[in-house]
Amino acid sequence: MTGPRRTIVLAFVPSALGREAARVARDQAALTGARVVVVNTTRADRLVDLRWADEQQVAEVVALLRRGGVAHEVRHAADDRLAAEVVLDVAAEVGAALIVIGVRRRSPVGKLVLGSTAQRILLDARCPVLAVPATPPDDALPR
Amino acid sequence: MDNLAALLDGFATVAQPQYLLYALFGVFVGTAVGVLPGIGPAMTIALLLPLTYSLDATAAIIVFAGIYYGGMYGGSTTSILLNTPGESASIVTALEGHKMARLGRGAAALATAAIGSFVAGTIATVALTFVAPVVARWAVQLGEPDYFALMVVAFVTVGALLGSSVSRGLAALALGLFLGLVGTDTLTGQQRFTFGVPSFADGVDVVVVAVGLFAVGEALHVGSRLRHGPVHLVPVERGWRSWMRREDWRRSWKPWLRGTAIGFPVGTIPAGGADVATFLSYATEKKLAGPHRAEFGKGAIEGVAGPESANNAAASGVLVPLLTLGLPTTATAAIIIVAFQSYGIQPGPLLFESQSSLVWALVASLYVGNLMLVVLNLPLVGMWVKVLQIPRHYLYAGILLFGALGSFALNFAPVDVLVLLGVGLLGFVMRRYGYPVAPLVVGMILGPMAEDRLRRSLAISQGDLTTLVASPFAATAYGVMALLLVAGLWLKRRERAAGAVTSGHSSDDTSGHSSDDASGHASDDVSGPASGSEQDAGHDPGSGTRPSHAATSEETNR
Amino acid sequence: MTTPTSVATSPDDGRTALAALRRRPGELVAALGVLALGIFVLVDTRTIVVPGSANTLGPRAFPYLVGALLVGAGITLLVGLARGRHGEEEGGEDVDASVPTDWRTVALLVAVFLAHVLTITTIGWPLAATLLFGGSAIVLGARPWWRALALGLVLAVTVQVVFGGLLGLSLPPGPLFESVAVFRG
Structure with missing residues (x-):
């Protein structure tokens, strides 16, 4: 295969919703022959960050993509920037054709305290964004 | 038997709906702060002292007792799930408890800790119910020199034992004594060390000092070295609700009782507080483990059951000298004395007579709080995990906000908030250079009382200094002090040795032995790239080298 | 030195x-x-x-x-x-003993606190508290900055209503909230 390959950026969170988003990204990549860049980050500003995947969770996503025969790359590191900024910067850097994110309903208070990564990505992305809805119930706790 | 009647009256008070709610609020807040590393019960009660401006004494004391007890429970939760003890008294729990959690036995560890805490807390409260009035009745007969002797014992033991270095502890104690001197001398009406500042004529407010040292000082200290390491992940298993097995019950009940038997007496003497009791219990359990001894260090349930019980029993034990003699032996106890004082109540032998209903309501609230905690603790683990997700910047900003609020609400004068900042900076410097803050608070609270007792003693004896050691009690007290010092320093050394072996933690406000286990733990747990070929490319985004697995999967893709 | x-x-x-x-x-x-x-x-x-x-x-x-x-x-x-006996710095879970002391953060926190003390009487407690919370959160790394301030305002107003209005502490509401009844005890 020659020429520039399409790249899909997957904003990954270790939850049922995140795994659903990963499946969607895999299917999209398999259809178009694109490769997937999995992004998972934390600001490391709290003791427990449930949106930060551990090695096993990253390995599961990698296994999922590999089973689908999809080329992939993992960006898994602590970063002082906000998660949305990291995803958008990675998308710009790899010239992403598509960003896949999971979206779920948030309370106004939750939005005020934590902000909405998905909203920020949807509004600021320079490429199409595929929003994967939560199929309830979305378990917030990791397995 | 009047004690039981009085206790029943206490229960009648606590059973009123509004006091039950205050107790619930107390244990809830207490558990939350116990869960949060870096925020101990001393800081929390200091921050909530403004409640005393608007609540009645019984309600406030019930809230503070709940926080005091809840903190002990909460500390075990984080120890077990995250290996990060919220309290110095939970360090030992992390040793075996976290290992158990990693083996998928986290639920049993949490359960044995919670039930053990309940059993020990209840037995120790029963002991408190019967021991405290006896001590109080006996203490009424003590003379002025005896009281002075008791305070010297408290000064020396707290100064020398609550911290990593004896000279720093004594320096902190002397600082506290000095702050206690500022103001108007009660006996002669002379101003001392007021620097001509009118607001110092009434002395430096001990609430401002407590909040400044424990809240503002801690926030500044955290700000100076904010942790930015990789985060811990919670290994909560889905089946955490699963109960203890029969085998676990069999192995737990003896350590629960032994922990109680060790914890309560250790708590009553000024020998370094609850963490000493937990280390003693751990050592005992290890010795008595018999066939299970090999499991120690790998997740022995006895190593969770014993120390957690000792921890809670010691918490009750601390209340004995606090309520009967007015002697605080830990930082949290000192802050509780401040709370009493803000109602004009002086803990001491007369407390059981003059404030009988308040004291017995407090004791009754301990029984009730214990029950609430064991019921609340296990089902709410998921919620405590949420508490751990609060970002540090909001947490410490909130601590500063409530600290400033409490000082401002004293007199509604901004100058008090300015003094708060000054004390906060002092607290920061002390933390930064290893001076324990607890002796300062104890010195500031007990200093004026000790001076009073000393001057009265010598007035009675007309200047004869031998009066200070003349009574058998005072002489014994000084003798016991020497023993406590030797034993306490020996225990500290053992504790530190144990801490070094197991890369012990440091923690809230009392102990200074610190190490950096958290980042080490994190790196073997979550951080770092996924193993082997799953190497992430996030570190050099611009480079042309693609991770090997990407290349291989591209081949498979073809 | x-x-x-x-x-x-x-x-x-x-x-x-x-x-x-x-x-x-x-x-x-x-x-x-x-x-x-x-x-x-x-x-x-x-x-x-x-x-x-x-x-x-x-x-x-x-x-x-x-x-x-x-x-x-x-x-x-x-x-x-x-004799080379140094103090052991007080530890803590949120304290990273391996990084050098960040004096700049300490100084900024003190500055924010001073600003709070100086503004309580002029702009009222709720706004001064917003300044304290938002300012220290931003200094400690909160992002984006406006969210820290918004959260501070919500918190300060809540405290004002609960402590000033319900529990009867006479926190000065300041010129902006002077006329709001629930802010006064």
Whole structure:
């Protein structure tokens, strides 16, 4: 295969919703022959960050993509920037054709305290964004 | 038997709906702060002292007792799930408890800790119910020199034992004594060390000092070295609700009782507080483990059951000298004395007579709080995990906000908030250079009382200094002090040795032995790239080298 | 900062101790501060007026004891430092002992706190508290900055309503909220 390959950026969170988003990204990549860049980050500003995947969770996503025969790359590191900024910067850097994110309903208070990564990505992305809805119930706790 | 009647009256008070709610609020807040590393019960009660401006004494004391007890429970939760003890008294729990959690036995560890805490807390409260009035009745007969002797014992033991270095502890104690001197001398009406500042004529407010040292000082200290390491992940298993097995019950009940038997007496003497009791219990359990001894260090349930019980029993034990003699032996106890004082109540032998209903309501609230905690603790683990997700910047900003609020609400004068900042900076410097803050608070609270007792003693004896050691009690007290010092320093050394072996933690406000286990733990747990070929490319985004697995999967893709 | 030349007792191990001290001069300053306070207490105690009718132990005796304790502790600390015995910094889960002290953050936090103290009476407690919460959160790394301020405002107004309105603490609402009834006790 020659020429520039399409790249899909997957904003990954270790939850049922995140795994659903990963499946969607895999299917999209398999259809178009694109490769997937999995992004998972934390600001490391709290003791427990449930949106930060551990090695096993990253390995599961990698296994999922590999089973689908999809080329992939993992960006898994602590970063002082906000998660949305990291995803958008990675998308710009790899010239992403598509960003896949999971979206779920948030309370106004939750939005005020934590902000909405998905909203920020949807509004600021320079490429199409595929929003994967939560199929309830979305378990917030990791397995 | 009047004690039981009085206790029943206490229960009648606590059973009123509004006091039950205050107790619930107390244990809830207490558990939350116990869960949060870096925020101990001393800081929390200091921050909530403004409640005393608007609540009645019984309600406030019930809230503070709940926080005091809840903190002990909460500390075990984080120890077990995250290996990060919220309290110095939970360090030992992390040793075996976290290992158990990693083996998928986290639920049993949490359960044995919670039930053990309940059993020990209840037995120790029963002991408190019967021991405290006896001590109080006996203490009424003590003379002025005896009281002075008791305070010297408290000064020396707290100064020398609550911290990593004896000279720093004594320096902190002397600082506290000095702050206690500022103001108007009660006996002669002379101003001392007021620097001509009118607001110092009434002395430096001990609430401002407590909040400044424990809240503002801690926030500044955290700000100076904010942790930015990789985060811990919670290994909560889905089946955490699963109960203890029969085998676990069999192995737990003896350590629960032994922990109680060790914890309560250790708590009553000024020998370094609850963490000493937990280390003693751990050592005992290890010795008595018999066939299970090999499991120690790998997740022995006895190593969770014993120390957690000792921890809670010691918490009750601390209340004995606090309520009967007015002697605080830990930082949290000192802050509780401040709370009493803000109602004009002086803990001491007369407390059981003059404030009988308040004291017995407090004791009754301990029984009730214990029950609430064991019921609340296990089902709410998921919620405590949420508490751990609060970002540090909001947490410490909130601590500063409530600290400033409490000082401002004293007199509604901004100058008090300015003094708060000054004390906060002092607290920061002390933390930064290893001076324990607890002796300062104890010195500031007990200093004026000790001076009073000393001057009265010598007035009675007309200047004869031998009066200070003349009574058998005072002489014994000084003798016991020497023993406590030797034993306490020996225990500290053992504790530190144990801490070094197991890369012990440091923690809230009392102990200074610190190490950096958290980042080490994190790196073997979550951080770092996924193993082997799953190497992430996030570190050099611009480079042309693609991770090997990407290349291989591209081949498979073809 | 003070140069640590005055402390060297024995030249041999004094040298390494001095080198260590030069790296952490603050510790020396703290110990000297304890000593200086002790000397001040001893000197200032002489100015305390003793009424003629004083009983055996007047208002000066205890301060002398405290001053002596401070001086004693200060000297012990200095001797310990000269022998290379350093304080163990207080640990904590949110404290990273491996990073250098971030004095800039401490200074900014103090500045934000001072701003809060100075503005309570002019702009009222809710806004001053917003400034304190938002400012310190931003200094400690909150992003984006407007979210920290918005959260601070929500928190401050809640506290004002609960403590000022319901519990009856007379927190000054300030000109902006002066007319809002729930903000006053």
